[in-house]
Amino acid sequence: MTMETVSTAKAHGGTQGVYRHRSTTTGTDMTFAVFVPAHDPGERLPVLWFLSGLTCTHANVMDKGEYRRACAEHRIVFVAPDTSPRGEGVADDPAYDMGQGAGFYVDATEEPWAPHFRMRTYIEDELPALIGSEFPVDPDRQAITGHSMGGHGALTIGLRHPDRFRSVTAFAPIVAPGQVPWGEKALGGYLGDDRSTWRAHDAVALIEDGARRPDLLVDQGEADQFLDEQLRPELLAAACAAAGIDLTLRMQPGYDHSYLGVSTFMADHVAWAAERLGKAT
């Protein structure tokens, strides 16, 4: 596994870097961003994964997420992967909600997506191994969050790995892709028509099928243009209530779907993670 440094710069006392590697999972070069706060020699820090939404690369949250100040304060490494494989030879779709920039954090089984669109394995296995080998992180202290499609990724990956992630939060997530147009298109396209295969990639279905966590935090803007049709946080609230999961769902009056909402509440999510990441075991 080799990693190329695209850029680094000092920020909030730490280092904001952009890196590239050849992914054996996706068969493409993959770019990601990592912020490492100032820390002591040999110290291994907890890590917060941020999964981004439709159309995004690693750069959107790096530019607009306003996480560095809070991560520096709490000494948390922040990792922002890309949202799909990209490049020549990688299948794409002219729509913004399918193909490049819209990987939906699944391993595609359908053509033309199957050869490269393996974001589940990339985010769950390959990239964590690389981060663990190349950055000063403590794999026993991980948290995950994300925005929109990336909130879907954070919830589903967090629900599938309750022992890996001590903290799972999301900003304006797609909570039930099997029940909304974005998800039906993407999961159908990547995984095929058998909806039973979708359930491992649907937070509400995962909870219905027995996935459990102590708690979840979700911020959702009430002026979000995708709220009623695509996001539907009430479905997550109902599933959590039935399952005894302590969901903190904060409906935020006036906030839309943009990074202006994400950045407003980012410090709260970092603090929520910090409380649960605690000290090294």
Added chain:
Amino acid sequence: MTMETVSTAKAHGGTQGVYRHRSTTTGTDMTFAVFVPAHDPGERLPVLWFLSGLTCTHANVMDKGEYRRACAEHRIVFVAPDTSPRGEGVADDPAYDMGQGAGFYVDATEEPWAPHFRMRTYIEDELPALIGSEFPVDPDRQAITGHSMGGHGALTIGLRHPDRFRSVTAFAPIVAPGQVPWGEKALGGYLGDDRSTWRAHDAVALIEDGARRPDLLVDQGEADQFLDEQLRPELLAAACAAAGIDLTLRMQPGYDHSYLGVSTFMADHVAWAAERLGKAT
């Protein structure tokens, strides 16, 4: 004077907006960004102007500047203008440091720039009048800051208007354009070969010629690639020392010229301004 709202969104409890108007000064449409924190009905807030650097529009600091949290806390309106006139029929230069995106906050007297490149009058007169009429600001409580070319703008405009701006700060500013390549090219191009006309647009020269302020704050990264050739903060330090201006020049180890440095120290500049803006008179 009419103003068009391009976009607004809630952020950090306030409103981040982008606006456009037809400038009679530049003869073009001009776009700018304004953040208005939450405030009481009828309350007029102090205002912090942020002037941006080469190649920037209003959007760079809006996306990457991380000012909203601090401005919300201190209840300060934040205004980010564009850096030049733009569009068809506006002169340009293929280089990044001349023409569109590089107005240098002067009123050009030379061709082909003179018809539109009137950023001094735009920033000093026309835009403040518009902001004062359209936003809940208190014109008696103004502060100004900026980055790089915009730091030059903030220092020179602040030095020319000591009674208007209670606080003047800068991030990695061009402090003596008359003595560095960026400035010699731009001031020569916009103002002509008579260097005596440049002195009103050169912070060090303005101080040498008698401009005074109680204090200034400048943050300058030591890893800034433009430090030695273009920025030269030691020239400002010498001029301030000779003139009795209390300059706080913070050389920041490891920081480069990017917005990662600006965003790191932004909260300090907002707090510095807040201390000096104080309460309504």
